[in-house]
Amino acid sequence: MARKAAGRPPEETLSLWKREQALLKTLVVDRDTEAWQRDPAFSGLQRVGGVDVSFVKGDSVSACASLVVLSYPELEVMYEDCRMVSLTAPYVSGFLAFREVPFLVDAVQQLREKEPRLMPQVLFVDGNGVLHHRGLCSRGKVQRGSGVAPIPTLSLNCWTHCLTSPASSSSAPAGFGVACHLGVLTDLPCIGVAKKLLQVDGLENNALHKEKIRLLKAGGDSFPLMGGSGTVLGMALKSHDHSTKPLYVSVGHKMSLEAAVRLTHGCCKFRIPEPVRQEQEGTEAKGMPPGSLRRACSQLLCCKLLCEVHVAEN
Template sequence: MHEEEKISDNGDIVDDVQREEWMQQQITLKSRLIETDDISFSTDNEFTGLRYIGGVDLSFVKDNNNDAIASLVVLTYPALEILYTDYQKVSLDYPYIAGFLAFREVAPLLSLITSLQSKQPSIFPQFIIVDGNGTLHPRQFGLACHLGVLADVPTIGVGKNFLQIDDGVELSMPHVKKVTKDVLKKGGDVYYLKGQSGTVYGAAVRSLDTTTNPIFVSVGHRISLDTAIRLVLRCCKYRIPEPTRQADICSREFIRTQNLEKRQSSS
């Protein structure tokens, strides 16, 4: 499970030319981004027609920032029971650099989605929750957007920590920490993350009465922010929504059962 707010110590191995190329790719792909509801189920109170929800995550082998297991799970709705799991071992080519997570992680996640479409299209998820940000991003095009556009599937970004955006004091880390503590009093409370420019990047959401730290929900692709917030809240048994929570649990269990950490330590 990554945390998009942490910058890799070896991030400087990616030069300015590469970063500029990545930024241009994000800008180009963003032209295909859909931030309104384009989904196969109703947005009524019951989300009529919703049956399958996906979650994706990467878990890293202990003491290794490059070798990881990408995981995709499909849960039934509304029971939130696991119906399908798949994994892919990956060796990542680039370090983590803030704002460019997709170039490190999108390929294996896209591969898992494509594989499911081919193998079991009847249970293909009607939307996917991504462990990473969507429009809550310096260029409003994080991992959840990148994956959604490339796969052409509805996605939602859910981050565990706030990614500071350069758009006024309203989106500074100290301000967001203070205001979310003051405003988010109970489960279901929402604080919209609006910058000085007037842009709404996402929302801080308190999952449950029993959790105090918020999660950060943003548009991925083909789902509006308000619908995304409602869907995420329906998926929360704990602080983290079940699709990504189970993707994380399953990928860590896969690492353990495959003895990947033992192999890594002995190599």
């Protein structure tokens, strides 16, 4: 029997999420913090990661939380982890991170503890960073310095840091998506890569936007996504010469938009950057056939559901 997560959470929970989101937003860093990010060839970058939470059709509770780490620039699989999780928190627009990110943070923490030498130096997230909803929480200020956040949960020290951290002199109208949330909690550079345009701050998938897409000729071509506030929230990137649809790249944490776009393009053999594509479509790591990671997760989910049906019938 297909299962669905609980409905809209209590107002008390939503209020807590809003406060946490606002505080975490003050820790977002939208500039390059690592030497390799400023190098034209990304010299010093050796490991890139991709994360995602995927579901079986008809079940919005049981899911597979995945983390894949690839070598750079070879883009060969070094590590992969797929674990079954139960997402009990309901989906609320603008608050997806509170439903999915805890499991992704846990996956990163497990790798940090088991195989620290394989820790990714940057994470690609199938979703948005600062290209996200506005007005769902108090507008914070984006730091220009380096933020530090604990893993996997927020401690008292983190709350103190949130409340006392210096902020930039100008307000930050940008949003706070999954890539920002994950970046702050793991203290890793993060890039948000979305396949569809999130229409916020006046951004629209209208005729003008489609004309700009048509004018993108070669892989690597891009144009800025400037919202009605005058803030550039991300870039539309033609990631591959043969791709007809752009990717929407935005800053998650500890990386400039320019470097995020360059690295995204550099990680694309096809339309989707390899850290995300490998994680979503399966890998060939450890002699495993293509698609084995996803098939393994699907098999686990099917077995779990069959067991539940058997128990219910008896």
